[in-house]
Amino acid sequence: TDTIKRLLGAKECPNGVERWSVENIAKALGIEPTDIVDPEIWYGKISVPPEFDSLIAEKIRNFCGRRFVFDTFQQFITTNPHGYFTIVGDAGMGKSSIAAKYVWEHESPCYFNILVERRNRPELFLKSIRRQLIDRYQLPNSEDADLPTLLAKVAAKLTGTERLVIAVDALDEVEQEPGENLLHLPTTLPKGVYFLLTRRPYNLGKKRLSVSPGVLVKELDLRDEKYVNDNQDDIKEYILFVLNTAPDYKDGLRNWIQTRSIPEITFVEQVANKSENNFMYLRYVLPAIANGDYNDLDLKQLPDGLQEYYQSHWVR
Numbered sequence: 001t002d003t004i005k006r007l008l009g010a011k012e013c014p015n016g017v018e019r020w021s022v023e024n025i026a027k028a029l030g031i032e033p034t035d036i037v038d039p040e041i042w043y044g045k046i047s048v049p050p051e052f053d054s055l056i057a058e059k060i061r062n063f064c065g066r067r068f069v070f071d072t073f074q075q076f077i078t079t080n081p082h083g084y085f086t087i088v089g090d091a092g093m094g095k096s097s098i099a100a101k102y103v104w105e106h107e108s109p110c111y112f113n114i115l116v117e118r119r120n121r122p123e124l125f126l127k128s129i130r131r132q133l134i135d136r137y138q139l140p141n142s143e144d145a146d147l148p149t150l151l152a153k154v155a156a157k158l159t160g161t162e163r164l165v166i167a168v169d170a171l172d173e174v175e176q177e178p179g180e181n182l183l184h185l186p187t188t189l190p191k192g193v194y195f196l197l198t199r200r201p202y203n204l205g206k207k208r209l210s211v212s213p214g215v216l217v218k219e220l221d222l223r224d225e226k227y228v229n230d231n232q233d234d235i236k237e238y239i240l241f242v243l244n245t246a247p248d249y250k251d252g253l254r255n256w257i258q259t260r261s262i263p264e265i266t267f268v269e270q271v272a273n274k275s276e277n278n279f280m281y282l283r284y285v286l287p288a289i290a291n292g293d294y295n296d297l298d299l300k301q302l303p304d305g306l307q308e309y310y311q312s313h314w315v316r
Contacts, residue, residue, distance in 0.1 A: 003021045003025070007022065023160030048104075048107075049110070049131075055100065055114075059096055059099075060100050062241060064237045064238040064241050065233065065237045066234055073102075073220075077163060077194050080216040082216065083194055083195075083216030084209070085195065085220070086171075086209075086218070087197070087198045087219075088201055089223060090222075090278070091280065092306055093223075094279045095199075095200075095222070099196065103167050109132040110167040111125050111167075114173070115175070121174075126146070126147060126183075130145065130150060133154055147185070148186045155192055163193070165195075165196055168195060169198045172199045176208075181209055182209050235279070236269075238279065252290030260298060262299055270299055270300075271286075271302070274304050275305075
C-alpha cells in the first residue's frame with residue numbers, strides 16, 4: 001500500500017520508487033511498467049531514428065482500430081519467452097501503419113525497409129539497430145557487434161517483466177543475396193527478445209526466415225477469413241473518423257453526401273464495401289471525394305477496389 005501511495009504521489013517519496021517495486025506492481029496487474037510510468041522516465045529519453053520520423057508521423061495520422069492485431073501480439077509476448085511475430089497482408093492493408101503505431105506508442109527500436117529510398121539492405125538495418133540499442137541500453141564496446149551479440153547484451157540487462165521488441169517493416173522489400181536469413185536475423189533469440197515483423201504474402205518456395213526449433217514463430221494474416229469482421233469494423237471506424245474529425249476532409253465529404261442526400265450510415269457501408277478492406281483505397285478515395293474529384297459521380301459510381309481506383313485515376 002505504501003509503495004502504491006508513493007507511486008501515485010499521495011505519500012512522500014524522497015528517494016523515489018524502486019524500479020523493482022514498479023515491476024512487481026505491473027506483473028501483479030498483468031500490465032507493462034510503461035502503462036503506469038511515463039516511458040521517457042522508465043527507459044530514459046528515447047527518440048525514433050530521424051530517418052523514420054516523417055514516415056511514422058504520416059502512418060499514424062488518422063490511425064484507427066487494429067486492436068485485434070495489438071491484442072494478439074500482446075498475448076504472444078506475454079505467453080512466450082521470446083519469438084518472431086509476423087503481420088502478413090496485401091498492399092494497403094495497413095501493415096506499415098500498425099508497425100508505426102506500435103513503435104510510436106512503445107518507443108521500440110525499429111527499422112522500416114524502404115525500397116524506393118534504397119534503405120533495404122542488411123548492413124543498413126544492422127547499423128541502425130545497433131545504434132538504437134547502444135544508445136538505449138548503454139552497451140559499451142559494441143560498435144562492431146553483430147545482432148546476436150547485441151541481443152544477448154540487452155537480454156542481460158532486462159529485469160522483471162522488461163522485454164525488448166524490435167519492429168521491422170516490409171520484409172518483402174529487402175534486397176539481399178539468397179541463401180541467408182532476411183536481414184541476417186538470428187535463428188535463436190535470448191529470453192525477453194521479440195521481433196514484430198511485417199511483409200506481403202509469398203509462396204513457400206520463397207520463404208526467407210528460418211529459426212531454430214525452440215524459437216516461437218507466429219503469423220497473423222490480415223487476409224484470413226476469421227479477421228473479416230475485424231477488418232470491416234476498422235475500415236468503417238476509419239471512414240467515420242475522416243468524415244467527422246479529419247480537418248482537411250470532413251467539410252468536403254459532408255458537402256458531397258449532403259448534396260446527394262445520402263444517409264451517413266449508407267455512405268459508410270457502401271464505401272467500406274467498395275474499399276474491399278483496403279486502407280490505401282480510403283487514403284486516396286476519401287480525399288478525392290472531399291476535393292471534388294468525384295462531383296460528377298454518385299455513390300454507386302465510385303471505383304470498386306484499389307485496382308479500379310488506379311485505373312480511373314489514370315484515365316482522369
